[in-house]
Amino acid sequence: MPKVLIIYYTLSNNTKKMAELISKGVRDTGCEAVLKNVADTSIDELRDYEGIVIGSPTYYGAMAYQVKKLIDESVKFHGQLGGKVGGAFSSSANIGGGNETTILSILNALLIHGMVVLGIPRGDHYGPVSIHSPDERSSALCLEYGKQIGMLVKKLYPCDGNIK
Amino acid sequence: MPKVLIIYYTLSNNTKKMAELISKGVRDTGCEAVLKNVADTSIDELRDYEGIVIGSPTYYGAMAYQVKKLIDESVKFHGQLGGKVGGAFSSSANIGGGNETTILSILNALLIHGMVVLGIPRGDHYGPVSIHSPDERSSALCLEYGKQIGMLVKKLYPCDGNIK
Amino acid sequence: MPKVLIIYYTLSNNTKKMAELISKGVRDTGCEAVLKNVADTSIDELRDYEGIVIGSPTYYGAMAYQVKKLIDESVKFHGQLGGKVGGAFSSSANIGGGNETTILSILNALLIHGMVVLGIPRGDHYGPVSIHSPDERSSALCLEYGKQIGMLVKKLYPCDGNIK
């Protein structure tokens, strides 16, 4: 069964709630979903997953430094994460509060690792956004995003976690 | 009196309403504000203004092609718009619908012209966003953005429209 | 055999040369590659391809308006291009001349269509960049990008162009 790691940093639990909803969406596709606070995430385990989805609150228009630290240190495995499925999400205090640029700062990093990223034609296109705690709109988008991530992981790693 | 040109493209009138609110904010600072549909805007007049603010609906995460056409053609005056104040705003159907990247696609273009751009510490940071027609929140942000633009124009062109 | 459409806009032929190199890389993977000037591209044919790669010169930090026009008009098929593989490339006059933001303006649009996008761990990460005419470095990156695109298309559309 392919596995997706959902990493989050959270202070207010809003980003964590989003991570839980995305995990549920991933599981609905039959993939395994593992949820981790960035503080509990080791770069050494990143290679063990077929998908990596990262969420951060919106701090000055980019991922929190605690998330960026993990990404900077992941250079140890540069080139070894290629082909995995990547995704991103953010919580924010404001509609135009930097949440899209936060998501894109994460997606850019995953693209640089050689990962594969998908967009969403309906709703929040680059990845789900929540203004404060996820409301009905945002919760539905998180679930759907998890499903899309899970389905793409299954297409790329169809049987046993080994890319074809 | 320094002059600010507010250019917009609109289909649903949402972006036009935002442009009107921003114009009002600009005028509140004592600057002249001229409002133009992009279809009525000639690149030959861009040099006549101390500030240029451009709004677009959110089409695939970047300014509408009608706006981009004006910007592409403004290469005729490349280097001659430097030092002017620039700004951007967008209307959108969705919170994470590409509105920040639309605003940033405009700001990037104005930066490439050598213009000066400001951000907003409260509210929509890169420029005002409206989800559908501007509501109370978005209307207040448009007014405030116009004021900030007007005040920066007056600082940079204090007396008579000639940069110091 | 899955098919990839490579669309370009060009004035100096630099972007066209890049498109040809990317096409060659795509063909090396066994996919069909079709090369089209944006002026000869109809939105009605976009659904016929399993991959769509778009190149533009760097005009004010975003795709040329001729390319944006095609993308804006592709809203006719919004939601019907989901799952296809997308890619982007740009030619530029300068290292920090807006070429990355040009590529990302295209990738953002393709993500909004629901497409799947990949990054490159070595070289130009978001898509190949050429400063003026493609030199040896840029030519190699274009070829490699085409190969990566072709291989991802084949993974997602393994047999007959029908997604699994």
Next chain:
Amino acid sequence: MPKVLIIYYTLSNNTKKMAELISKGVRDTGCEAVLKNVADTSIDELRDYEGIVIGSPTYYGAMAYQVKKLIDESVKFHGQLGGKVGGAFSSSANIGGGNETTILSILNALLIHGMVVLGIPRGDHYGPVSIHSPDERSSALCLEYGKQIGMLVKKLYPCDGNIK
């Protein structure tokens, strides 16, 4: 005399060399320039400067986490840095290596603080980029960027460092 703080993070000294060149450009305009490694920079001093320019190597398409940590912690003074002049620069290993997105990740943060940012019509538009150690091209752009920053600081803080 208005003062500009140039903050950098460096491992290879390439970003530090860029910072020194930008400082020289700032000083050529009659402003004071203070150069600091991010490790030696306290958020408590950010309010003491009329301009803040930040440089980072290109790590996964955004500023290094050590720089982001400073920015995240600067939330203590959110709203108090408005109106200052901001700028950014990056060193990179590759032309399309994420250097523009690194610069823009910094500029976005400074805009969110309410700062004023300028672009450059010739050369690297969002801020200077160096591929490895700054060569003649990049050195000239760093000097010129420092001058443009210094001149904008002097326009906005003309006499005594107090904004008009």
